[in-house]
Amino acid sequence: MPDKPFAIDLKGVSYKYESADSPALDNIDLQVRQGEMLAVLGRNGSGKSTLGKLFNALYLPTSGSACVMGKEIKSEDDAYSARRHCGMVFQDPDNQMVATIVEEDVAFGCENLGLPPEEIRARVSDALSTVGMEQYAKSAPHMLSGGQKQRIAIAGVVAMHPDIIVFDESTSMLDPSGREDIFDLAVRLNSEGVTVIWITHFMEEAARCRRLVIIDGGKIALEGSPRQVFSDVKRVKQLGLEVPDMTYLAWSLREAGIDISTDILTMDEMEAKLWDLMSGT
Amino acid sequence: MLNNITLGQYFPGDSFIHRLDPRTKILLTIMFLVCVFLSRGFLGFGLIVAFIFLCARVAKIQLKFLFRGLKPIAIIVIITFLLNLFMTPGDDLLWKWGILSVSVQGIKNALFMAFRLILLVTGTQLLTLTTSPIRLTDGLESLFSPLSRIGFPAHELAMMMSIALRFIPTLIEETQKITRAQKARGADFESGSLIKRAKALLPLLVPLFVSAFRRADELAMAMEARCYRGGKGRTKMNPLKYAKSDLVAFLCLAALVVLIVLTNKSGIGVI
Amino acid sequence: MGLDVRHLTYVYNPGTPFETKAVDDVSFEVHDGEFIGIIGHTGSGKSTLIQHFNALIEPTSGSVLVDGEDIFASKSRAALRRRVGLVFQYPEYQLFEETVLKDVCFGPKNMGKAEGECASAAREALRLVGLNEDTWEKSPFELSGGQQRRAALAGVLAMQPEVLILDEPAAGLDPSGRKEILDIIKRIHLKGTTVIMVSHSMDDVARLCGRIIVMEKGRKAMDGTPAEVFSRVEELEKMGLKPPSAALLAKRLKARGTDIDDSVYTLAGLIDELKNKLGGIKQGA
Numbered sequence: 001m002p003d004k005p006f007a008i009d010l011k012g013v014s015y016k017y018e019s020a021d022s023p024a025l026d027n028i029d030l031q032v033r034q035g036e037m038l039a040v041l042g043r044n045g046s047g048k049s050t051l052g053k054l055f056n057a058l059y060l061p062t063s064g065s066a067c068v069m070g071k072e073i074k075s076e077d078d079a080y081s082a083r084r085h086c087g088m089v090f091q092d093p094d095n096q097m098v099a100t101i102v103e104e105d106v107a108f109g110c111e112n113l114g115l116p117p118e119e120i121r122a123r124v125s126d127a128l129s130t131v132g133m134e135q136y137a138k139s140a141p142h143m144l145s146g147g148q149k150q151r152i153a154i155a156g157v158v159a160m161h162p163d164i165i166v167f168d169e170s171t172s173m174l175d176p177s178g179r180e181d182i183f184d185l186a187v188r189l190n191s192e193g194v195t196v197i198w199i200t201h202f203m204e205e206a207a208r209c210r211r212l213v214i215i216d217g218g219k220i221a222l223e224g225s226p227r228q229v230f231s232d233v234k235r236v237k238q239l240g241l242e243v244p245d246m247t248y249l250a251w252s253l254r255e256a257g258i259d260i261s262t263d264i265l266t267m268d269e270m271e272a273k274l275w276d277l278m279s280g281t
Numbered sequence: 282m283l284n285n286i287t288l289g290q291y292f293p294g295d296s297f298i299h300r301l302d303p304r305t306k307i308l309l310t311i312m313f314l315v316c317v318f319l320s321r322g323f324l325g326f327g328l329i330v331a332f333i334f335l336c337a338r339v340a341k342i343q344l345k346f347l348f349r350g351l352k353p354i355a356i357i358v359i360i361t362f363l364l365n366l367f368m369t370p371g372d373d374l375l376w377k378w379g380i381l382s383v384s385v386q387g388i389k390n391a392l393f394m395a396f397r398l399i400l401l402v403t404g405t406q407l408l409t410l411t412t413s414p415i416r417l418t419d420g421l422e423s424l425f426s427p428l429s430r431i432g433f434p435a436h437e438l439a440m441m442m443s444i445a446l447r448f449i450p451t452l453i454e455e456t457q458k459i460t461r462a463q464k465a466r467g468a469d470f471e472s473g474s475l476i477k478r479a480k481a482l483l484p485l486l487v488p489l490f491v492s493a494f495r496r497a498d499e500l501a502m503a504m505e506a507r508c509y510r511g512g513k514g515r516t517k518m519n520p521l522k523y524a525k526s527d528l529v530a531f532l533c534l535a536a537l538v539v540l541i542v543l544t545n546k547s548g549i550g551v552i
Numbered sequence: 553m554g555l556d557v558r559h560l561t562y563v564y565n566p567g568t569p570f571e572t573k574a575v576d577d578v579s580f581e582v583h584d585g586e587f588i589g590i591i592g593h594t595g596s597g598k599s600t601l602i603q604h605f606n607a608l609i610e611p612t613s614g615s616v617l618v619d620g621e622d623i624f625a626s627k628s629r630a631a632l633r634r635r636v637g638l639v640f641q642y643p644e645y646q647l648f649e650e651t652v653l654k655d656v657c658f659g660p661k662n663m664g665k666a667e668g669e670c671a672s673a674a675r676e677a678l679r680l681v682g683l684n685e686d687t688w689e690k691s692p693f694e695l696s697g698g699q700q701r702r703a704a705l706a707g708v709l710a711m712q713p714e715v716l717i718l719d720e721p722a723a724g725l726d727p728s729g730r731k732e733i734l735d736i737i738k739r740i741h742l743k744g745t746t747v748i749m750v751s752h753s754m755d756d757v758a759r760l761c762g763r764i765i766v767m768e769k770g771r772k773a774m775d776g777t778p779a780e781v782f783s784r785v786e787e788l789e790k791m792g793l794k795p796p797s798a799a800l801l802a803k804r805l806k807a808r809g810t811d812i813d814d815s816v817y818t819l820a821g822l823i824d825e826l827k828n829k830l831g832g833i834k835q836g837a
Contacts, residue, residue: 044697044726058506080508088506095496096503098440100415100447107518109507120518142450145594156507172724175594175752177792201726240728245755245797245819252823258830267797271804277830278810455645461608462646465638466707467630467662484658487648491693 005070007164007195008032008055008086013064015050023062024050026218032197034163037190039209039226040199043240047218052168052199056086069163084113086164087157091172093149094141102144102152103128103137109160120159127159131185147178154185164195171202183208203230207244207265214239231262246270290350292410297526298340299411303420305527310408312534316541317400323393324544329400332537333407340411350406351399358395365391418442423521429512436512444500452493459488553619553635553714553746555582555605560614562600574600576770577614582715582748587741589757589778590750592767593792598750599641601767602717605748606636634663637713641720643704647692652683652703655692659711670710677710678703681736698729702736715746722756734760758782758796758817766791782817798822 010030016023024047032038042048053059054066057079066073068082087109090096099105103124110120128134131151141149150170157165167186171179183198183205190196198209206212207226214222214229216239222229230236230243233251237243243251250264250273260277264270293299298306313329320326337347351358369391371384409417422439429435460470463484470481562575574597582588592598603609604616607623615622623632640646649655656674665673678688681702687695692703701721708716721737722730738760741747751757757764757778764781766774768791774781782788782799789795799817802825806814812829816822 043728053502056506058502080510083506083508088503090499090503090506092496092499094451095499098444098447098500098504100443104415104518108504108509111515111517112508112510114514114516117516117518117520120516124518140450141447142454160507176794177593203727240726242727246801249798249801249819249823249826253826253830256823256827256831258827267801267804270801271808274801274805274826275808275810278805278812279808458640459646461603462640462643463658464608465606465633465640466646466659467634467711468658469662484646484648488645491648492645 004034006031006067007034007036007069008197009065009067009070010054010061011065011067013054013061013066015054015059016062022218024218025054027064028218028220030213030220032164032195034195035190035193036211037187037196037198037209039206039212040197040215041201041203041206041212041241042215042221043201046215046240048199048215049168050218051215052088052166052197055164055166055197056088057082058088084160085162086166087160087162088166088168089150089153089157089170091169093146093153093173096153096156097141097149100140102133102139102141105141105152106155106159109156113160123159123161124155127155130158130189131155145178146174147181150174150178150182151185154182154189158189162194164197165189166197166199168199169201171200171205179205201241203242203244207247214241216240226265227263230265233262290346290406290409291413292340292342292346293413294341294411296340296411298336298407298530300526301411301530302521302523302527303412303416304424304521305523305530306408306412307417307420307424309530309534310405312538313404314401316534316537317397317404319538319545320541321545323396324547325541326396326400328537328540328544329404333400333403336407340407342407342410346410347403347406350402350409354398354402358398361398362391362395365394414446415443418446419517419521436515440512448496451496452489455492456485456489459485554584554617555636555715555746556617556620557581557605558615558617560601560604560616561612562597562604562609563612566612573770575604575611578767578770578772579614580765580772580775582746585744585746586763587747587761588749589761589764590748590767591752591754591757591764591793592773594752596767597770598767599719602638602719602748602750605715605717606633606638608638634711635713636715636717637708637711639705639708639716639718639721641723643708644692644697644700646707647700647704650691651689652678652692652695653688655703656706656710659707663711673710673712674706677706680709680740681706682732698725698732701725701729701733705733705736709740713745715748716740717748717750719750720752721749722751722753730756754782754794754796755798755819758799759820766793778817779815783815 010028013025013028014023015025028051040048040051050059054061057068057073060073060079069085071078071081073079073082097105098108106124106127107120110123128137131154133148133151133155136144136148141152144152171182174182186196186198198205200206207230209226212226212229213220221239222232222235230247233243233248244265246264246267247262249270250260251262253260254262260273264273316329320329337344366383366387367381369384369387371386373385374382375385376383418439422435425433425435468481468484473481557578557580560575560578561573564572564574578601590598600609604611607629610624615624618632618635621632623629647655649658653674656677657670660670660673683699683702683706687699692700695703718737722733725733734756737747737749749761761778764776764778765772766781773791774784782795785795785799785803796817798819798821802812802814802816802822805812813825816825
């Protein structure tokens with residue numbers, strides 16, 4: 001199968017905040033193919049959120065080139081069209097809702113695109129059912145739970161029919177069940193063809209993406225499949241992150257001289273491997 | 282805690298008046314205010330009162346809600362009444378003490394002015410009780426939009442208003458949280474002199490402002506990410522549309538205006 | 553200092569259609585020096601429950617006794633409140649002073665301590681949370697997220713509470729921030745403070761706490777040692793709670809018929825257990 005074209009193509013991108021002495025991002029090369037689900041990891045202040053904002057042109061690179069869906073972003077107008085292609089879900093569910101009624105909020109993006117009213121209504125009801133919130137269409141946002149608010153935020157992006165959705169730590173303020181809900185929703189959107197970029201510091205989520213990059217000090221520190229990346233336990237820890245529990249378990253056993261590979265990610269794999277080892281005697 | 286908070290005084294319903302276009306209701310309210318000012322006597326006022334009662338009936342709004350809005354202006358009504366009572370010069374003095382005097386004309390005037398104020402407020406109450414803040418904002422935006430050509434920020438003002446409405450519950454909740462957190466650190470918001478109490482608010486206000494600014498910042502970013510570029514080229518999911526009922530409502534009010542003018546002409550009950 | 557919670561009930565919006573029992577007849581005793589974890593699904597009443605412990609919320613019925621004295625009935629509520637420190641979720645949102653040091657002094661100052669005493673208590677608290685002296689004169693708003701969290705924690709510690717209550721102290725932090733804050737809490741406990749921690753993370757609770765209380769729909773559903781609580785895997789999962797991965801894996805291996813000790817519930821415990829069991833294999837192989 002031929003490789004799909006790039007959804008996002010960053011070449012030598014640097015970004016420096018006006019007030020800062022050193023760049024937040026330093027010469028990043030990163031390509032994301034259409035339909036991919038990429039995790040971006042990094043400790044606080046590593047530059048991962050800055051990177052997220054370059055994907056949909058909320059920030060324009062200080063140097064280097066950023067292409068979204070094959071088009072390089074050079075001006076504010078390019079930025080606007082990049083945002084049509086690339087939606088973004090933020091961290092704090094409260095701070096991304098503009099309207100006092102759920103459906104009005106979901107409609108906000110479509111209204112900005114200048115779509116005709118009938119089409120907006122159709123898209124809004126589709127988007128609400130995609131995220132499973134139809135029955136809350138007329139509710140007030142402040143009555144919803146954190147996870148529900150995040151779903152509304154996702155519906156607002158989905159209604160704009162984007163090719164790419166960037167989730168910028170969208171689960172970090174949620175409880176475990178809300179977190180799982182939102183991640184599952186992202187996986188489902190990805191399976192329906194949306195390119196997903198999942199910025200997080202939860203290793204379990206990153207482990208479920210197909211590819212991951214770890215950002216540190218504004219540079220790409222590690223890149224590869226979760227299996228490749230997490231098996232380098234020492235390096236991951238050096239970068240201020242953890243590895244998934246099962247990988248850590250495998251690594252600890254291996255350090256103790258037990259014959260077990262460190263590319264284990266899930267409990268099922270671990271269970272099978274340990275069963276082999278234990279029943280082998 | 283906040284489940285039962287109501288924004289503004291909107292009283293949800295599905296009556297003829299509730300369904301009217303918000304622009305119609307705003308314009309009708311203005312016409313209503315004109316009626317009140319046109320009316321020169323108690324017969325006119327009687328008509329207006331009847332009209333208010335009729336509207337309340339149609340909108341299924343209990344009268345007590347209508348009159349609740351008078352509470353904040355009660356003091357103004359009383360002052361107006363007293364000023365007119367004592368300050369109106371007249372020939373047929375009923376009572377006099379120093380510079381204070383009460384004449385028949387004074388009593389009439391005082392009643393007239395107080396009544397006028399009450400009618401103004403209850404009439405506008407009808408608008409806010411039957412129109413949700415968001416529809417009201419939409420209506421105002423649409424009415425003022427012709428002015429945007431000469432630089433009046435109609436859309437921006439409407440957007441600010443709806444965001445403010447959206448964040449009121451969030452900020453109330455936040456205030457409660459911070460109050461509790463500071464109380465847990467021994468803060469005392471309740472006792473002491475006025476100055477002391479004002480000072481004690483600092484640990485509450487500073488975090489609240491910091492948070493409000495952070496929220497504003499993030500919200501601006503989120504709006505931009507959803508392709509917001511101001512009012513230009515924007516459409517609406519539920520655009521405002523005039524319907525037949527709006528015409529009916531306009532005709533009703535036009536009739537009221539005519540009636541008021543006629544009563545003035547007839548001279549009955551005119552002060 | 554002991555804390556005795558007796559038949560505590562709290563009803564939100566009583567007498568309205570919105571009436572909900574957030575806390576429903578909860579009783580338990582907290583002994584001196586314990587480290588208790590309170591877990592439960594969102595809306596299980598954990599946060600409402602702990603706000604009673606320093607009298608921020610008045611119960612609908614029931615009482616909380618501190619050393620035998622009812623904190624709601626007592627005139628010395630303020631004095632009792634000081635002995636129980638409460639750190640809210642995202643406590644960094646309470647920072648307000650010009651400098652970190654001044655902010656941490658806020659609590660002791662409210663207790664009526666002299667200036668010098670406040671400053672020394674604040675400095676001690678700041679050291680305890682590992683904030684270096686070069687941050688003390690900075691504005692709290694200049695600090696990183698993790699540092700702000702620690703400064704806010706210091707603000708409560710400076711009041712030298714005998715019981716420290718924390719609501720989700722690690723929420724929203726990155727892995728190293730989480731580890732830092734949890735290590736600090738562990739240190740505080742080792743210094744003799746009684747700690748009650750509300751958490752969504754079963755792994756954190758399993759690693760740190762000597763006793764776990766599980767809340768469900770406002771009621772106390774379980775109360776016991778981590779080994780006891782985490783042995784009831786199915787019940788926890790029914791409540792929508794995910795037991796620690798180590799406990800789950802041990803249970804699964806046991807179910808397959810291995811002779812693993814399935815009472816382990818921490819990753820470290822499981823690693824030791826597996827090393828024991830597999831050590832022989834390695835030599836045999």
